[in-house]
Amino acid sequence: QVHLQQWGAGLLKPSETLSLSCAVYGGSFSGYYWSWIRQPPGKGLEWIGEINHSGSTNYNPSLKSRVTISVDASKNQFFLKLSSVTAADTAVYYCAREGSGFDVWGQGTMGTVSS
């Protein structure tokens, strides 16, 4: 059974870079797109972007200038970097597999931006 384990984020100061990793266990890495999604406290979901095993990416235009999603297919891992963070980037960040819909999710990682 496919399982996503994510880590990173934590407490950041404004202007720093948020970094997250997501590892895929128990299933194929190729043949899927892998996404990052976030949710500010008490608010709705926001799609950040996605990547496939060969590194092809799509980004949310509103975040594109600050977001980099990358992949290490040899380790079945993908990554998120969000630069120049502000308090508005405080959120739970999820990684997810796009199989049939987003059918597998990571556990979520909190990223808090505070001076």
Added chain:
Amino acid sequence: QAVVTQEPSLTVSPGGTVTLTCGSSTGAVTSGHYPYWFQQKPGQAPRTLIYDTSNKHSWTPARFSGSLLGGKAALTLSGAQPEDEADYYCLLSYSDARRVFGGGTKLTVL
């Protein structure tokens, strides 16, 4: 950027039927937007109920169904149960590979 709209809140009686909708500021929602529907309960990650308009996962209760209705994507719950009280989000995909979530619907079973 496209805006995806959902009812902020809805209430359904136990055993009743309710339809949640998902509209797009760019025009009618079609199957080409590959509508997804997610359920999220407090403290949990979302889970996909419906993908590509009307397809269900193995874990999707039979009482949920997806469709297109009046230019919008729709999620219909027939025979609401107390455990269906949750936030529901739709997601639409656009031709430039953007994906946009709706603002969510808080469903109360009361």
